[in-house]
Amino acid sequence: MEIKKILNNNVVITQKGNSEVVAMGRGIAFGKKIGDNLSAEKIEKLYELAGNESSRVTDLLSEIPDEILEISDDIATLAKETIKGKINDSLFLTLADHINGVLVRVKENVAIKNFLLWDIKRFFPEEYALGKKAVAEISEKLNLALSDDEAGFIAMHIVNSELENESSSAASELTMLIEEIVTIVKYSLQVSLNEDDIYFQRFMTHIKFFAERVLSSTTENCSKDEDSLFDMVVQKYPEAYETTKKITGFLLKNRNYKVSHDEQMYITIHLARIIEKD
Structure with a gap:
């Protein structure tokens, strides 16, 4: 696979068939330039991008720290292993964008209340349990004190991914x-x-x-x-x-x-x- 864009040493954009994909791996882009082929043994994860995601993904990922990308990958991987049914690859990008936003809000001391939290706990216990694990990992690796509200928001992103619905209101409507x-x-x-x-x-x-x-x-x-x-x-x-x-x-x-x-x-x-x- 040929490198189309280098985001950092560990993340590149490449092509797989007719789809653009995010390829991740430790040192995957070290010593590489655009047009070079990726080393298969360096690729640890591939995330396929939908057509309407490709135009924004480069700017999005280039602004997000590596540690947040790693956390997002961990959560998306766990969701795929845990949830029965299809989890879209877009979950990785959604989580990365959300967690990066959480980091910004914490620095600015802005807290958002999740008014659907009680219902999320009742109706989506499996997704909420994943949200709790995600919050624990985020808190540990980024040294943040996060509330259960964030676990609920992450659970909603997982539900959205299950629904294969790009609307951010899908989980709320459900x-x-x-x-x-x-x-x-x-x-x-x-x-x-x-x-x-x-x-x-x-x-x-x-x-x-x-x-x-x-x-x-x-x-x-x-x-x-x-x-x-x-x-x-x-x-x-x-x-x-x-x-x-x-x-x-x-x-x-x-x-x-x-x-x-x-x-x-x-x-x-x-x-x-x-x-x-x-």
């Missing part, structure tokens, strides 16, 4: 949608929602992915056999289904999203288990 659905469940069923209960946790896992489908406007249609199963579930769990109908009505009215029988069936089954547990 969190708010989940909160809306849980609020409907809470007031409709009038049962105690124990967040440590395995049935509630399974329900929340399902709702997370369901909410992602709502936001992306994707749905699945049932076969005739599944329609028969749906009818059976409705008859067996009428109380749970009444709450499901309130959810589907809300989504149709407020987000113009029609919930399929398949999706209604699974939501109803999860709610029925919560009711039975209560």
